[in-house]
Amino acid sequence: MDRESCSINNGEGNLRHGPGLGFITLEDFDSLTDENVESDMTRSEVFNGGTEIAEDENEDRLLNHWQNIGRGHQINVPREMAQPIQLLTNSPNREQIPFTLVARKEHGDGVLCEKRVIEKACWACITVMEDTYEKSICAGFMSIMRYICQQNTLGRYLGMTVPIVTIVRTDDALSNLSRDVQLAYFLPSHLQDHPPLPTDPEITLETWPTMVLHSRAFTGPTNEDTILHEIRAFAEILASPNLPVSNTFVLAGYTSIAATHRHNEVWFLERQ
Template sequence: MDRGGCRLSGGGGGDSQGGGVITLEDLESFTEEQPTVGDGALEEEGEAMEDEEQDRLLHYWQDIGRVHQVTVPQDMAEPIQQLTTNTERGQDRENVPFTLITRKEKCGDVLYEKRCYEKANWACVTVHEGTYEQSICLGFMKLMRYICQQNSSGHYLGMTIPIVTVVCMDESRSILSREVTVAYYLPTQHQDQPPLPLDPDIIMQEWPATIVYSRSFSGVTDEHSIMNELNMLAEVLGLPEDRLHNPFIVAGYTSPAAANRNNEIWFLERQ
């Protein structure tokens, strides 16, 4: 591991959205001599509703993006809809597998977990924007395109969690580096032969087996909150400042644009 979403609501569709409600009388009026016309009208209506839903989701993401000074382009409409549709259909999000080694608790609260993550293939994109928020949002959008058919298989690959971001502190150890790597774990069925990305900015990496110390936190993930969480994990581990080794991992279990996120900070055990 050296280097290298908006919570979506389905809404849409149904009688409450207006547009061609078909009554019993309408159905009775279709004759065997006119199947193509009826089918064509229904198909057009379905396409119109799909376009409306796609536009609605895109505008929602664009509104969220503006909060973080991120532009969500028009070509994100289809990946956003694909990810939303698969989520609403109840498609399971695969968790990155790990073996729990130990867990440290105090008064019922989990202070940290020590885990082992096995060797695995990840799709990675390195981004260097003005803020951490901008970097993770833009990196995540690139990975969404890869997940949603913009890959050599031409198929939706399936969502895995967490999406992880590799971060480093600068030499002063007081601020985060502006360059981050956002990474997506390939689902189990694609681990042996990962589909290749069409985007040249995305590279496939095989990360070695790694021991991590993980601590969960909620809320936004900006530079201030990450530095606080890094320091808190170092404190519960009893590590002096000079024992903190770059890089670190921010693991996100919800979209980078979600208002209240479920996250973890990972320290990597130096081999």
């Protein structure tokens, strides 16, 4: 893929590679459904003889808005992402990855964590290693978007499932994230038995075995600092000889058109 699609720019034409920079992920699509954005889109509607603007003009407006978001994250969003953005933004249905709830631990008025089982299933995966964690996430996410929207052997939009998950690795002290990350997309249920092949050779289809996991939700942005903070906080909650904490974790990112806050989860996988 074209790695320039995920360039992090400092506004002066130079690439920045320092830690702590923002990045675009699936959860940023929440902003496209906020009332402010809808209001802006409505005000910019153009009618010609009573006919609404053409679909490609609407696509351009979405792309322009997304590029504005990208500039806020110091990331360039290329024109080739216009169609994926249009498809994902206007998708009415988002299938949630099915799981079985085994146990729930509550604290106060909320859920502290859950134990779940996700059955064996097919996932589309890509492993990326850029010079920063943020750039790795951006590169992988752009590739997954293209696969979902058209770059597959069916040549069509496959349908959105949530969450999009990212496998991250830390050092033993849980103080640093590895630069290599794996992003994974759960194939919709109607495609599980016959998943379309990706045209991007860097994306692979993998059958993941049944997973037993412990999940803890959090809201807000996901960057290297917040992810490490959430991993360490969850490790303290799960401190038990029966719940080994390794250096491999899963970050799950959700998007909902009705969500008022970003919904993320950290998953700890039980060793099988």
